[in-house]
Amino acid sequence: MQPHPRLALHGITKRYPAVLANDHVDLRVGAGEIHALLGENGAGKSTLMKIVYGVTQPDAGRIEWEGRPVTIRSPAEARQLGIGMVFQHFSLFETLTVAENISLALDSREPPAQLASRIREVSESYGLPIDPLRLVHSMSVGERQRVEIVRCLLQSPQLLIMDEPTSVLTPQAVRMLFDTLRRLASQNVSILYISHKLDEVRELCDTATVLRGGRVSGTATPRAESNESLARMMVGGDLRECHLTPREAGETRLELRGLTLASTDPFGTSLHSIDLNVRAGEIVGIAGVSGNGQSELLAAISGERRVGNAASVSICGSASGTLDAAQRRRLGLSFVPEERLGRGAVPEMSLADNALLTAHSAGLVRNGLVRSDAAREFARSTITAFDVKAGSELSPANSLSGGNLQKFIVGREVRLKPKVMVVSQPTWGVDVGAALRIRQALIDLRDSGAAVLVISEELDELYAICDRLAVLFRGKLSSVHPTSQMPVEKLGSWMAGEFAQ
Known part of the structure; x- marks a missing residue:
């Protein structure tokens, strides 16, 4: 048992002119834990993760890393601590190759040939193969997602934040990614996992924190919940189902x-x-x-x-x-x-x-x-x-x-x-x-x-x-x-x- 969680957030608050994105949020993530962050669009999940990664600064509250208070002023400082993040919206230069994009994100500089070789090795070992010499503009959305994930894995993070990582991955790639995340967790890597796919959360995650309107509305053990009960925690009520009534098509x-x-x-x-x-x-x-x-x-x-x-x-x-x-x-x-x-x-x-x-x-x-x-x-x-x-x-x-x-x-x-x-x-x-x-x-x-x-x-x-x-x-x-x-x-x-x- 470790004396402190790997990451602890205390009273994190972030206000924008038109919205209170995070309202006194508390969160704890242990070493080797796969922790889900759930909530509706606009509930404050991405803002909270950007604060952890140093993209955005909180207006109030404190962050503790391995039991000690830290101020994360930039993504570079987050990476130095051992925090990596895969964003929902890609941050890739379309006219550059995969290897060139990844090189820009690495704090250390490697010779191009060595980096290309490492990209191939890491991407294939994690079941997300990509060609390091391929231009990003020629890649589909799903392939670009692979680049973002591999770019993060190359940094050997101790806390990996994933914002909707499977949105555009194939079912086979999702299975491979889950195997990768479980392997990382077994190696004591902590994972913060944002997803709207409740089946995935229930299968993969150890713990879930639910945000609603910028505040923590509850915590849960996903495997002990149903999709319906998790959804109710997210939206504060029952959801209506879609109804497709058979009908005769026209011209x-x-x-x-x-x-x-x-x-x-x-x-x-x-x-x-x-x-x-x-x-x-x-x-x-x-x-x-x-x-x-x-x-x-x-x-x-x-x-x-x-x-x-x-x-x-x-x-x-x-x-x-x-x-x-x-x-x-x-x-x-x-x-x-x-x-x-x-x-x-x-x-x-x-x-x-x-x-x-x-x-x-x-x-x-x-x-x-x-x-x-x-x-x-x-x-x-x-x-x-x-x-x-x-x-x-x-x-x-x-x-x-x-x-x-x-x-x-x-x-x-x-x-x-x-x-x-x-x-x-x-x-x-x-x-x-x-x-x-x-x-x-x-x-x-x-x-x-x-x-x-x-x-x-x-x-x-x-x-x-x-x-x-x-x-x-x-x-x-x-x-x-x-x-x-x-x-x-x-x-x-x-x-x-x-x-x-």
Whole structure:
């Protein structure tokens, strides 16, 4: 038994102009303990962890490390103590290689060849293989997550903070990561684990501290709890379930015919003869391991990449392959990308200004002039309808937690009442209550007659909201089948490429 916990927080308080993020929070993490930090989006989890890592300074309270008071003024000081952190939002330079990005984060300097060799060795030993010479801009979200995790593991931390580490990892990679974390814990490494996936928390974690509204609302032993009881601690009440009522689909709204598209990225995945139709009043889901052509497919549908054959993409009966993104939106297409900051929203712009990015056609611009009052009202209504925790509609996008920004982006697109909605990773890093709200919003959109296409690595999500399912593997799409006829074992084998191509 150690006389002191590895980390102890006493009365940590952090206030911002519009919100009290942490309100006298106490937390203790022992050596070799896997400790979960739970709470809704905006409950103060990420702020608390940034204080521990030295990114943010508390307004009150104290931190003890191995029984002695410390002041952590910067991430460099945190790393010197032995604290490492994997952030939910990536901090990678897209034009640099994996090895160059990792080198910038290391306090010691290693020759490039030696560092590349160590990256390969560590990443493979932990079941998260990455190519150290690969450029980050060519990597999928899931692959970038691996870089963040490996970068942290290379620092041999004594306390490892992980903020939604499995959000975009495949089920196989999650199993490998869990094996890694258990091995680290057995070596006396402490782990602070933030996740909205309650099944994972119950399987992996020894203890859980729950935050609600910036305060500790309770502690629990996850293995002794159910998902429902943990969720009640997080939200203060029972959650409503999503309901997908069977219905007859209508006419085809989105159709892909022999869609073939060579990837412009040497590490990307080309698309090969993809056929797909999504009808009014249905949700079609596409499963697949990250990096099998999802980003290329989304670019081809959204208009980010134009296709030489106009007929290969049809939106509401109009050949659209050669149209740009704005022209496709005018046909009734709405789109939610997997990257929130930078693609779904401009980080430094306010929520009202971000509403203008795609909702300008909803009466927010008249005669070429922006109607600021209308933009602010649209943003305010979206915040209210989707329970977005934000200071106001004038808050910049990057001031919101990841889950709250996702709710705003999805809400913005849903409120445009599109004829066709394409959504990628709709509930990545979103708490259980917000995930249910987003999923129900997609179901409601489907029930209103829209055609909805969802690309997700969350199999539970696809089974909960989709009428039909298909799998994308190495740029090829399987046949599409009713969800009721796709047992998870079959879907899993298809994700490994075991379907007729």
